[in-house]
Amino acid sequence: MSAKPTDTIPTLEGEAAAAVAHRGGHVQIIAAAGSGKTEVVSQRVASLLADGETPESIVAFTFTEKAAAELKERIRERVTAKMGDTATDQLGRLYVGTIHGFCFRLLQTYVAKYETYTPLDPNQLTNLLYREANRLKLRRLDPDEKLFRGITAFQENIDIVENELMRVEDLPESTFRDSAELYYAMLDGYRFMSFGTQIVEAVRALEDTEIRAAVTAALKHLIVDEYQDVNPAQEQLIRLLSKPHGTADVVVVGDDDQAIYQWRGSNVDNIVSFKDRYPGVTQFNLLINRRSRPGIVQLANGFAQSIPGRLAKEMGLFRAEAGPAVSIAVGHDAEQDEADAIALDIEALHAQGVRYQDIAILVRGRNAYTKILDALDISKIPVQPGGRTGLFEQPEAAIFGATFAWLSGVDWAPGRFIKREKTFLPDLLDDYRSTFGLNDDDIQKLQGHLIRWKSKTTQDPPDFDPSLVREFYDLTVLLRIAEWDLSDAHQRNRLGTLARFTNVLADYESVTRRSRRDPENPSEQVGGAVGNEWFYRNFALLLVNYATGSYDGFDGEEDLLGDGVALGTIHGAKGLEWPVVFLPSLTEGRFPSSRSGRVKDWLIPRDLFEAARYEGSDAEERRLFYVALTRARDWVSLSSHSKVTKNATKASPYILEAQALASSAGLPTGAEPRGIEMPDLAVTYSELEAYISCPQSYLLRNELGFMPPVKSEIGYGNAVHHIMRVIAEHARATGKLPTPKQINDLLTSDFFLPFANKAAHKEMREKARLLVFKYVKENQDDIKRTWATERPFELYLDGVVVSGRADVIYDEHDGVIDNLAIVDYKTATGGEVHPLQLQVYADAGRREGLTVGAAFIHDMSTTTRHTVDITADAVKAAEATVIKAAALLKKRDFTPKPEKSKCVSCDVKTVCGAAKLK
Structure with a gap:
């Protein structure tokens, strides 16, 4: 690694430099903790581009979106320094x-067909399984036929099916197999995809040689970071993209000692056996730990020797000795005593000049949070936000949960292990009074509102179109939320809790109200459930049985300058580092976890997969401990306690082994502060447009997370865009327009509206049919000249990167080959035309070297084509607009821009004190 950086690019040496320069064949980079793998990967990409490889020829996989953003930023910096701005402008590809x-x-x-599918996150998937539990026979998967246990069992086992690329038809006949077959048919009916099915279906698509040829046509270099964490399905994807099956030389980067996700499907054998499974592999070892002081590295090295089956290696030292680096305290009396001692140490460190933000407290499980948070609170030590507590531990969310339970007569408790009790209206009103500071007049109005609301929920069918999210916003008016001071950090965090609750509502509603294809008539769709008594009751039951234990509280706004101690799990700290790290609660049963290695009663025969991998092991727990140790740069503190409440507990064997490997010392004599990097702002055009329109609305929706209400017309624009894209792609591939019958068949099979009932779907499809046929008739020549659809662009300006996709690009504008015209479809403009989006895309395209001669906004509802000014002066002005907006957003300037025309239709107007509604 670097001995001496240049002004912009660190100079690599030894195997790090060799890994960057190597060409031809597959590469395995074993990168120890703190060895600078991100720098090596970034410089390798920059080097490939400097050698003449195209951006399209390189694909890099990361484990998280955050890691992807960091890697792309580093690549951009290295490419700019090595090749200049012109090369940087190509990186969008x-x-x-x-x-x-x-x-x-x-x-x-x-x-x-997948263009109209919607991905589901785990909470949304649980909502869907809850909705479809009877149809999928999920109760039968639990011995006691408990619904939510059956849902959990199904999720755990279907994850294995997907991770291991099992085919359902190959499973032995069983209730689970029946449920799985119904499950995949159900997902297709609703046009949903889980995380697992995204990978499975991509692998199956790549097994089609024609699709694989198209996907890999430009691909020459595949980079896989954190390779030790891939599961068998992901490994098969990598194999199909890589030579000899695909076209890419693959570079895998990872460390078997940091494989900590086998319990959710990853297989450490992938990295251990890589050289044996791929042909012509060259291995490079990055083993110098540049992060940690020698005492930490030596302790981690010694402990790593106890991990079975690992690749033989040892981290080398880079940093010099500089005082104590390890502290080990075995056997504080009680858990609270241990937490108090940590608070005292943090106070002492802070008095020495160590910033709070340079300190982390990492634990094996969240059950260790409570005592630590109590101790930090008493000592007035600030803590960074980050989802440490459950949403329903917050009083605001607990009241809203109790309200929905009261509406349906369901017993309520704000947690799974709290006794449920009947909610009475007077108690509920008292809670509202104390939590929201309401007066007698407020309470009287609220009481009347709640009584009327409850009477409506029993109407079947309802005489109104309920939206839980909209009803929640109606409630916020009575609570006077719009009067809260957005400049007050505490009030903003409370607003964040309210926003998180709208996520709970939206997850339930977006799944429960989801339409599906009519199995009896696939050209039509059947609407989802709409607010009858069971609609509300099922939501209340979901709250008490699932949501109270599964939704985290508000994560807080990202503030790079905020000074607070980080408190989190070791799993969540993967890839991060701090000068000072505390590892408390190292007791038997907590670390290693008492659940690790426990044999489970799977619904899939154990001989069909490596069940032990999913059940955890001592080896995996040891790798997790190694990861924890190597998060520390200057000083790490290990501690345990002897009692939990009144029950005695033994120290973890890991802290005892550490005690034998390293001598304990006092507090560090100093800690080097982390540099605060201020990366360029990376936003989509849609996000930027929302901020420019109204920064305060952007704060409420994009930063705090308030969700929009469900409406039946949602998805109409996307559905029309999909039809237009397929028509354009057909013309590009064949040189001909599809026939009227083909277009009609396409509308019949592919026009899907996620929340429309049968009548609304028919009505809007007919409306779309008229728009599409009129467009095709009037723009035949354009369609035949299709150059690209859904073309991605990235515009790199001072301090900001804006990304987006152009609907369609036509070639031969004005009859000139390679003279391109960008067209953006609008199903309705409302008479207003906003040119900034296409000016940004035209600018990005020209910087890539494309000739963009024109840009148009096409209003399909009026068949009007508006010309967008993309002259040099107009584009320069657009750049200035983008740079100014980005600078304000980075400064977190959320000054509102209220206008009645915008505010009356704004989703968050009831929680916004600046809204102009009159």
């Missing part, structure tokens, strides 16, 4: 992202 993201994009690009 280089994919750096998660495997899930790559798979979803692959499916939407090369398997047309």
Whole structure:
């Protein structure tokens, strides 16, 4: 690694430099903790581009979206320094992202039906399984036929099916197999995809040689970071993209000692056996730990020797000795005593000049949080936000949960292990009074509102179109939320809790109200459930049985300058580092976890997969301990306690082994502060447009997370865009327009509206049919000249990177070959035309070297084509607008821009004190 950096690019030496320079064949980079793998990967990409490789020829997979953003930023810096701005402008065509993201994009690009599919996160998937539990027979998967246990069992086992690329038809006949077959049919009916199905379907698509040829046509270099964490399905994806099956030389980067996700499917054998499974592999070892002081490195090295089956290696030292680096305290009396001692140490460190933000407290499980938070609170030590507490531990969320339970007569408790009790209206009103500071007049109005609301929930069918999110916003008016001071950090965090609750509402509603294809008539769709008594009751039951234990509280706004101690789990700290790290609660049963290695009663026969991998092991727990040790740069503190409440507990064997490997010392004599990096702002055009329109609305929706209400017309624009894209792609591939019958068939099979009932779907499809046929009739020549659809662009300006996708690009504008015209479809403009988006895309395209001769906004509802000014002066003015907005957003300037025309239709107007509604 670097001995002496240049002004902009660190100079690499030894195997690090060799890994950057190597060409031809597969590469395995074993990168120890703190060895600078991100720098090596970034310089390798920059070197490939400098050698003449195109951005499209390089794909880099990361484990998280955050890691992807960091890697792409580093690549951009190295490319700019090595090759200049012109090369940087090409980077929008280089994919750096998660495997899930790559798979979803692959499916939407090369398997047309998936363009109308929606990805589900784990909470949304649980909501869907809850909705469909009877149809999927999920109760039968639990011995006691408990619904939510059956849902959990199904999720755990279907994850294995997907991780291991099992085919459902190959499973032995069983209730689980029946449920799985129904599950995949159900996902298709609703046009949903889980994280697991995104990868499975991408692998199946790549097994089609024609699709694989198209996907890999430009691909020459595949980079896989954190390779030790890939599961068998992801490994198969990598194998199909790599030579000899695909076209890419693959570079895998990782460390078997840091493989900590086998319990969710990853297989450490992938990295251990890579050289044996791929042909012509060259291995490079990055073993110098540049992060940690020698005492920490030596302790981690010694402990790593106890991990079975690891690749033989030892981290080398880089930093000089500089005082105490390790502290070990075995056997504080009680857990609270241990937490108090940590608080005292933090106070002492802070008095020495160590910033709070340079300190982390990392634990094996969240059950250790409570005592630590109590001790930090008593000592007035600030703590960074970050989802440490459950949402329903916050009083605001607990009251809202109790309200929905009261509406449906369901017993309520704000946690899974708290006794549920009947909620009475007077008690509920008292809670509202104390939590929201309401007066007698407020309470009287609230009481009347709640009584009327409850009477409406029993109407079947309802005489209104309920939206839980909209009803929640109606409630916020009575609570006078709009009067809260947005400049007050505490009030903003409380608003964040309210926003998180709208996520709970939206997850339930977006799944429960989701339409599906009519199995009896696939050209039509059946609407989802709409607010009858069971709609509300099922939501209340979901709250008490699932949501109270599964939704984290508000994570807080990202503030790079905020000074607070980080408190989190070791799993969540992967890839991070701090000058000072505390590792408390190292007791038997907590670390290693008492659940690790426990044999489970799977619904899939154990001989069909490596069950032990999913059940955890001492080896995996030891790797996790190694990861924890290597998060520290200057000083690490290990501690345990002897009692939990009144029950005695033994110290973890790991802290005892550490005690034998390293001598304990006092507090560090100093700690080097972390540099605060201020990366360029990376935003999508849609995000930028939302901020420019109204910064305060952007704060409420994009930063705090308030969700929009569900509306039946949602998705109409996307559905029309999909039809137009397929028509354009057909013309590009064949040189001909599709026939009227083909267009009608396409509308019949592919026009999907996620929340429309049968009548609304028919009505809006007919409306779309008229728009599409009129467009095709009037723009035949343009369609035949299709150059690209859904073309991604990235514009790199001072301090900001703006990304987006152009709907369609036509070639031969004005009859000139390679003279391109960008067209953006609008299903309705409302008479207003906003040119900034296409000016940004035209600017990005020209910087890539494309000739962009024109840009148009096409209003399909009026068949009007508006010309966008993309002259040099107009584009320069657009750049200034983008740079100014980005600078204000980075400064976190959320000054509102209220206008009645915007505010009356704004989703968050009831929680916004600046809204102009009259």
